[in-house]
Amino acid sequence: MTISDRNARPRLIIAGTGSGAGKTTVTLGLMRALAQRGLSVQGFKCGPDYIDPTYHTAVTGRPSRNLDAWMTSPEYVRDTFEKASAGHDISIIEGVMGLYDGKDPLSNTGSTAEIALVTQTPVILVVDVRSMARSAAAIVLGFQQLDPELNIAGVIVNRCGSAGHYTIVKKAIEQMCGIPVVGWLKRDEDMSIPERHLGLVPAIERGELKPLFQRAADVLMEGTDLDLLLELATSAPPLNEEEVIPxxxxxxxxxxxxxxxxxxxxxxxxxxxxxxxxxxxxxxxxxxxxxxxxxxxxxxxxxxxxxxxxxxxxxxxxxxxxxxxxxxxxxxxxxxxxxxxxxxxxxxxxxxxxxxxxxxxxxxxxxxxxxxxxxxxxxxxxxxxxxxxxxxxxxxxxxxxxxxxxxxxxxxxxxxxxxxxxxxxxxxxxxxxxxxxxxxxxxxxxxxxxxxxxxxxxxxxxxxxxxxxxxxxxxxxxxxxxxxxxxxxxxxxxxxxxx
Missing domain, CATH: 3.40.50.880 (Class I glutamine amidotransferase (GATase) domain)
Structure with a gap:
């Protein structure tokens, strides 16, 4: 994968149906898997969080950037993204809370959805499908219909009980929602992110979380079509630099x-x-x-x-x-x-x-x-x-x-x-x-x-x-x-x- 157009910015937002859906695990696994392919990965985080960008930096080897249109402005976000993504093969943006959760329950303000619209980035929706089958399609369909302008380009299902469970969920979502289910992660109780306030940064700096990052990549690659994810990333429209206000x-x-x-x-x-x-x-x-x-x-x-x-x-x-x-x-x-x-x-x-x-x-x-x-x-x-x-x-x-x-x-x-x-x-x-x-x-x-x-x-x-x-x-x-x-x-x- 190479950059042929300097305005092209292959990119994905990894969003969740809610906090705890698994978007951080998917994000870190995807960043690590893409880096292992030799790609230059630039990380971003929706919202004001400091911890997740620290994870991203440890995995990609370059500073991750926050994108927050409420603390700054949509123009500031577009400018930040345009500058930081330049020269990299792909940008991975991790969402915050659920896709539509933000500062205002009546709008997209401060949400992952707002950043997706501002940067025109395809969304990969992470869905926790424990104890459900066709109902997973209803969840994805609801997310699609809440804001039709949003490009929910694909789904990754998390915490599947088995390959058979994944097949059932995949068929239901693809039939009702018309978008691909690009992969799945099996239920893995050992792969959990440590509590956020107990000295995570020192642990990251000491390299103690590297095995967790690698495990996330291994689990993701077992059931995910990385080539399809890259196709979805390159389907993002080119950034028009004349419209990006510095x-x-x-x-x-x-x-x-x-x-x-x-x-x-x-x-x-x-x-x-x-x-x-x-x-x-x-x-x-x-x-x-x-x-x-x-x-x-x-x-x-x-x-x-x-x-x-x-x-x-x-x-x-x-x-x-x-x-x-x-x-x-x-x-x-x-x-x-x-x-x-x-x-x-x-x-x-x-x-x-x-x-x-x-x-x-x-x-x-x-x-x-x-x-x-x-x-x-x-x-x-x-x-x-x-x-x-x-x-x-x-x-x-x-x-x-x-x-x-x-x-x-x-x-x-x-x-x-x-x-x-x-x-x-x-x-x-x-x-x-x-x-x-x-x-x-x-x-x-x-x-x-x-x-x-x-x-x-x-x-x-x-x-x-x-x-x-x-x-x-x-x-x-x-x-x-x-x-x-x-x-x-x-x-x-x-x-x-x-x-």
């Missing part, structure tokens, strides 16, 4: 017109921040914590910071590293700090570096796991308490029950290096910890967030610190990335003047 550029230009910036990402010698020419010797540097404890970053966020003129300096607190010297900002992403609380607490250089940065008014942005580390203490699931940075006057407690889940519109409560008061970033919240402040009445909240359950005050913003549980997507308002970099540059210039 949303990142368009939105950034609009924001730059407001802020007065005109950064040119093609320049090799200068950056332009707030109408000032700045040499790369003066380029602001943002330290980004990146290891098994801090690893939840949307690639778009990092790229938007770079496009705004920042240079990113990655470091690992778990490797004993402190805040790098001569940086002008800090980005602490989410992840699993509770799994490494002892190591983090033992890295006093790192914690002291955070405290010094806060005292010097360096722009410091932290979300979810990073937010937790800025507190005074962190108590893990076993009840052991560890000292953290102590920048935020609060204690963090892990719990077995999920504390929050869902999309958020985060409106800034006050002016900061990220947002002006009232400006909004969109994002997602998902955590098992709670943050308890010593004085609830005097909290300088960062955001007022809007979710399914209404409004709430969230996070912490004081001095040049902005922190909270919400994982924001800078693609929802690229002006925030530009403003962040401008504040880092101002910090650098003031620091250099004082030397």
């Amino acid at each position: 949303a990142t550029t368009a939105q950034a230009d609009s924001a730059n017109a407001e802020s007065g910036s005109n950064y040119d990402p093609l320049s090799n010698s200068v950056i332009h921040v707030n109408n000032r020419h700045v040499s790369y010797a003066m380029q602001p540097v943002i330290a980004v914590a990146r290891d098994a404890a801090f690893n939840f970053y949307y690639p778009d966020n990092l790229e938007l910071l770079e496009a705004a003129g920042a240079r990113l300096h990655y470091f690992s607190p778990l490797a004993g590293e402190s805040i790098p010297t001569d940086v002008d900002g800090i980005y602490l992403g989410g992840g699993f700090p509770e799994e490494f609380a002892a190591e983090i607490a033992g890295n006093q250089d790192f914690l002291e570096g955070l405290r010094r940065a806060a005292q010097s008014n360096m722009p410091l942005f932290a979300e979810c796991g990073g937010y937790m580390v800025l507190g005074e203490t962190l108590t893990d699931r076993e009840g052991v308490t560890f000292d953290m940075a102590g920048i935020i006057p609060a204690q963090v407690q892990m719990q077995k029950k999920r504390a929050a889940l869902g999309y958020r519109e985060a409106s800034s409560v006050q002016d900061s290096f990220l947002l002006k008061k009232g400006e909004v970033l969109r994002g997602h919240e998902f955590h098992y910890s709670t943050m308890t402040y010593r004085d609830e009445e005097t909290i300088p909240y960062a955001y007022e967030t809007k979710g399914m359950r209404g409004l709430k005050q969230e996070g912490y913003a004081a001095g040049n610190i902005v922190a909270g549980y919400t994982h924001v997507h800078l693609g929802s308002y690229p002006a925030a990335a530009q403003r962040w970099v401008e504040h880092c540059l101002a910090y650098r210039q003031e620091r250099d003047m004082q030397r």
Whole structure:
């Protein structure tokens, strides 16, 4: 299989009838099987999830990208897909929840179906057929009829009891629905994805899940027609580059017109921040914590910071590293700090570096796991308490029950290096910890967030610190990335003047 047309983007969306139907197993098995054929596979994930893209990256060997038309926009999604899929043999997009499940029960907003329509991608529907035969056809037919514009191109049936069971289900679906059943997976209780909050990323990085990925591929290849899947992938219409709006550029230009910036990402010698020419010797540097404890970053966020003129300096607190010297900002992403609380607490250089940065008014942005580390203490699931940075006057407690889940519109409560008061970033919240402040009445909240359950005050913003549980997507308002970099540059210039 080769790419003959640069506008051609062979692609499939692997969608499920609901959560637990088996789409992650099918996605990983398919990615691995295609890679074993020598194909270059680019992974994508519908929605805000961080874990599944980490799986994809481990299987394909290249970073997977999130596609979320609610957090960003349909134009942004098309642009992201067009750029990331270029030069690869096939793109595999994993869905989220059920095909039509999203933010709004009355529309496709935030759903896999929305991404399929936006990117004009054929859908492979994964159906769990345990304890059913012809009824499986009724399920597929219902999915077809709910939105006839959607191209449900084929079906993979999961958890079949036997080859005979598969034959019955296949005949029923193909007779009533007019689309091929391209394969099946037998019932396999040993092939299950581990719970999502128990340190999966460290396990992936150690290679512990490679046997699971290979087993998924082996099981898929036993009963699936890969050649037919490739035909369906190549049936996707070519992407018309003239119709793909470069949303990142368009939105950034609009924001730059407001802020007065005109950064040119093609320049090799200068950056332009707030109408000032700045040499790369003066380029602001943002330290980004990146290891098994801090690893939840949307690639778009990092790229938007770079496009705004920042240079990113990655470091690992778990490797004993402190805040790098001569940086002008800090980005602490989410992840699993509770799994490494002892190591983090033992890295006093790192914690002291955070405290010094806060005292010097360096722009410091932290979300979810990073937010937790800025507190005074962190108590893990076993009840052991560890000292953290102590920048935020609060204690963090892990719990077995999920504390929050869902999309958020985060409106800034006050002016900061990220947002002006009232400006909004969109994002997602998902955590098992709670943050308890010593004085609830005097909290300088960062955001007022809007979710399914209404409004709430969230996070912490004081001095040049902005922190909270919400994982924001800078693609929802690229002006925030530009403003962040401008504040880092101002910090650098003031620091250099004082030397």
